[in-house]
Structures are given as structure tokens and as C-alpha cells.
Amino acid sequence: MKAQARRLQRHLPLLVTAGIFVLLFGAASVAYEGFLSLRTLTSLLTDNAFLGIAAVGMTLVIFSGGIDLSVGAVIGFTSIFTATLIERTQVPPGVAWVLALAAGTAMGGGMGALIHFYRLPPFLITLAGLFLARGAAFWINTESVGIGHAVYNRLSAFEVPVGPASLTAGAVVLLAVLVLGYGLAHHTRLGRTLLAMGGSEQSALLMGLPIGAAKVGVYALNGFCGALAGIVATLYTGSGNPSMGVGLELDAIAIVVIGGTLLTGGRGHLVGTILGILIFGTIQAAILFDGRLSSWWMRIVVGGLLLAFVLLQRLLLGRRRT
Numbered sequence: 545m546k547a548q549a550r551r552l553q554r555h556l557p558l559l560v561t562a563g564i565f566v567l568l569f570g571a572a573s574v575a576y577e578g579f580l581s582l583r584t585l586t587s588l589l590t591d592n593a594f595l596g597i598a599a600v601g602m603t604l605v606i607f608s609g610g611i612d613l614s615v616g617a618v619i620g621f622t623s624i625f626t627a628t629l630i631e632r633t634q635v636p637p638g639v640a641w642v643l644a645l646a647a648g649t650a651m652g653g654g655m656g657a658l659i660h661f662y663r664l665p666p667f668l669i670t671l672a673g674l675f676l677a678r679g680a681a682f683w684i685n686t687e688s689v690g691i692g693h694a695v696y697n698r699l700s701a702f703e704v705p706v707g708p709a710s711l712t713a714g715a716v717v718l719l720a721v722l723v724l725g726y727g728l729a730h731h732t733r734l735g736r737t738l739l740a741m742g743g744s745e746q747s748a749l750l751m752g753l754p755i756g757a758a759k760v761g762v763y764a765l766n767g768f769c770g771a772l773a774g775i776v777a778t779l780y781t782g783s784g785n786p787s788m789g790v791g792l793e794l795d796a797i798a799i800v801v802i803g804g805t806l807l808t809g810g811r812g813h814l815v816g817t818i819l820g821i822l823i824f825g826t827i828q829a830a831i832l833f834d835g836r837l838s839s840w841w842m843r844i845v846v847g848g849l850l851l852a853f854v855l856l857q858r859l860l861l862g863r864r865r866t
Contacts, residue, residue, distance in 0.1 A: 558819075561802060561820065561823070564823060565819050569822075572830040587709075588821075589711065597721050601766035603725070604766065605666075606809055609810065611667055612655075614651070614674040615770045618767060619771075619774040621786070622770070622775060625647065626640045626778050689783060691782055737755075739809075740753055741758060777789070801820075823849070
């Protein structure tokens with residue numbers, strides 16, 4: 545009985561997240577005609593593809609007890625960097641994507657190295673990364689750059705039929721990232737190391753776990769996810785914009801916490817992040833279906849959910865200590 549109680553307590557945030565999603569989606573389905581459909585579910589993935597990709601990387605960073613405030617700026621930098629290479633210098637999209645992914649990974653790895661080797665606070669280092677990436681984006685171009693390449697036209701029209709609905713290229717990339725992220729987080733040594741670090745870095749070090757490599761690696765991986773999200777954003781909008789992703793890092797953190805991951809690290813599940821993405825998308829879709837509510841209502845609801853989950857985490861930690 546005690547073992548079952550502990551297991552239930554450990555999975556309670558995830559169960560609460562699942563319950564909230566079912567409740568929200570069910571309430572919207574009752575309130576708005578046509579909401580309960582496969583088309584709505586696929587649109588949740590399409591409309592939140594680049595945010596979801598960023599949230600996967602953020603989940604892994606928070607697992608380790610870290611934080612990354614530069615993700616939104618990396619998305620903006622990647623989008624304008626990619627668009628400028630393709631449209632202004634006639635670089636093939638594939639080459640532009642590789643260069644953008646390399647830049648995002650290098651930036652993330654560099655921040656991870658500074659955090660680990662110099663024992664610097666992740667908050668301050670990634671805040672500096674935010675300013676650097678956003679400044680570099682506006683240095684490249686201060687205005688939006690449309691992308692009219694034939695590859696982008698084909699990818700924009702790409703669809704995978706799912707019954708009466710369809711998945712876009714961005715949604716397919718998101719699903720692939722979710723599957724790979726789940727496997728990495730819960731079925732590899734890196735994922736176990738990250739959770740151990742978040743629980744107690746000193747204990748993880750005494751256990752002989754590769755703390756340095758894991759810390760640098762997870763920030764590099766998050767930089768890769770941010771760059772990939774920026775590329776997917778260019779597919780979604782058909783352009784690059786240095787202002788893209790402003791505040792998105794806060795949305796990603798909120799999704800991770802609402803998904804039941806402990807903000808201080810050491811406990812969480814990527815399935816919770818998936819549910820957090822769906823909750824975020826459901827609120828957004830319900831507001832669009834209503835047509836009368838301001839988009840700021842989404843922020844109000846997400847803020848209330850975030851506060852509730854922080855209080856729940858605090859309550860669970862208090863019970864664990866006693």
C-alpha cells in the first residue's frame with residue numbers, strides 16, 4: 545500500500561495535467577460546435593509546432609535543474625538567418641538549415657560550457673544569450689524577409705492525410721521530436737543523468753555520472769531544438785523575422801511546469817510536456833472558436849494553471865520531506 549501511495553504521489557502532477565486537458569477539451573467541445581474533431585486535434589500540433597519543439601528541449605534542461613532564457617531569441621535569430629541566406633545570398637535551403645542548426649547548437653553548447661566550467665548561474669548566462677541572439681538577429685536584418693523558394697512552396701503544401709484531417713510538415717517534425725525526446729529522456733543514460741543532476745548534482749557526481757558532458761550536452765541539444773523550432777517557424781509563416789519568438793521561452797517554461805516537471809529539476813516526464821502543449825493549444829483554439837474573447841485570456845488561464853502547479857509541487861515536496 546505504501547509503495548502504491550508513493551507511486552501515485554510521484555505521478556500525481558502528470559495525472560492532474562491529463563485531467564485538466566480532458567476537462568478543457570471536453571468543455572470546449574460542448575461549448576463550441578465542431579470543436580470535437582480530428583481537424584482540431586491536428587491543428588493543435590500544426591499551430592504549436594515550433595513552440596512544442598522548444599518545450600521538448602526546455603524539458604530536458606529543467607530536468608537537470610537548469611533554465612534557458614535564450615530559446616525565443618534563438619528562434620528569431622534562426623528564422624531571419626535562414627531567410628536571409630536563402631533569399632539574399634541564394635544559399636540552398638538544406639545548406640541554410642544545416643548552418644542554422646550548427647549555430648544554434650554551438651550557442652547552446654557554449655552557454656552550457658560557461659555554466660559548467662565557471663560555475664555560473666544558468667539564469668544570467670542564458671539571459672546574456674538572449675540578448676546576444678536577439679541582437680544578432682536584428683544585425684542581420686531589421687525587417688521580415690519573405691521566403692519564395694520552390695522547396696518552401698512544396699513543404700508548405702505538404703500534408704499527411706489523417707482521416708478527414710491532415711498533418712503539415714511542421715506537425716510531422718514536432719511528432720518526430722516528441723518521440724525522440726521521449727526516448728532520450730526516459731530510455732537513455734543521458735536522461736537518467738539529467739534527472740539525477742536535478743535531484744542533487746553533488747550526489748550524481750559521487751555516483752560517477754558524467755556531469756560535465758551531460759550539462760554541456762543538454763544546453764547544446766536545447767540550442768539545436770531552438771534552431772529547429774526557428775526553421776519550422778519559417779515553414780509555418782513563410783518568412784523570417786528577427787522579432788519572432790519574443791517571450792516564447794516563458795511559454796515553453798510554463799508548458800513544462802504545467803506538464804508536471806519540477807521547476808528545480810530532478811522530477812518530471814516528457815508525456816507531461818506533451819499534455820502541456822495540448823492544453824496550451826486547446827486554450828488558444830477555444831478562444832479562436834469563441835471569437836469574442838481577447839487573446840489575453842489565454843495568458844490569464846495559463847498564468848492561473850502555472851500558479852496552481854507551482855503550489856501543487858510545493859505541497860508534494862512538503863509531504864515527501866515529512
